[in-house]
Amino acid sequence: MAKIMIVDDAAFMRITIKNMLKKSVHEVVGEAENGKLAVERYRALSPDIVTMDITMPEMDGLQALREIISINPGANVIMVSAMGQEAMVREAIMSGAKGFIVKPFKEEGILSAIDKLA
Template sequence: MARILIVDDAAFMRITIKNMLQKSEHEVVGEAENGKIAVERYQELKPDIVTMDITMPEMDGLEALKAIVKLDPNAKIIMVSAMGQEAMVRDAVMSGAKGFIVKPFKEDGILSAIAKLA
């Protein structure tokens, strides 16, 4: 059982991920709609795992990842990327993301990813 923070600017994606996770034993402890809020929520909620969208307003997922890893080098962050974001994902992986999933993903994909880190 892992406590999970979902970060995505699109409510649609947040709900989708949440719906998928709610079928598992994991608990969604919070959501954030941009990087800034994600960093705050991370400190506040201390989630086990974060799913992090990359393209977001205010502060993107990459900056948020770096900020969170700086605060907690053991943070487990899974990037949620769309096709064609290789460069960003590369940067994220080099900066401490534990891995990434590519949109569109299926329930199995995200659940197995979480299970690996939980």
Template sequence: MKRVLIVDDAAFMRMSIRSMLSNHDFEVVGEAENGLMAVEKYKELQPDIVTMDITMPEMDGLQALREIKKIDAGAAVVMVSALGQEARMKEAIIYGAKGFIVKPFKEEIIVAALSKL
């Protein structure tokens, strides 16, 4: 069972992703509402996968991705963002994201993306 950290500033989105993953072979080990918390939770929980929103307060997802990659170069981070963020998604891939999912998404899309990791 893969252990997942969900990072999104919207509680509804975290709850939605948690619900989708719980129906499959994933264990949600933690949640964070901004990039700063994501980095701390990553150190604490050492999840197998992180779903990371791009636009968040305090520290955005791209900066959090870079910080997590400094801690663990092999970290599996999948960016989750709204339409219109294509340029930032490309930047995330350059920084080492393993993939990206565009909101709104269906359960089978996120499950398929995370199952590949």
């Protein structure tokens, strides 16, 4: 079972992902609505896996990803974003993301990506 933190500025998206994960063996240990809070909560909660949106206020997901990787180079971060452009995917992976899921997504896509890292 993995401890998961969900990061997305849209509350409905955090709820959607959380509800999908309730059907799995994994536990949601925290949420954040922007990258700045994501970094703070990552430090406090030490989740096994983070799902991270890219476009968010205060600090975007790519910047938050880089900060989390600087805290823990082995961090498991899966980017979840509507911005599926090839350059964005490449930048996320080069910055340390372990996966990239494009919105809208199916439940199996989220669970499969998390199970691979758990």
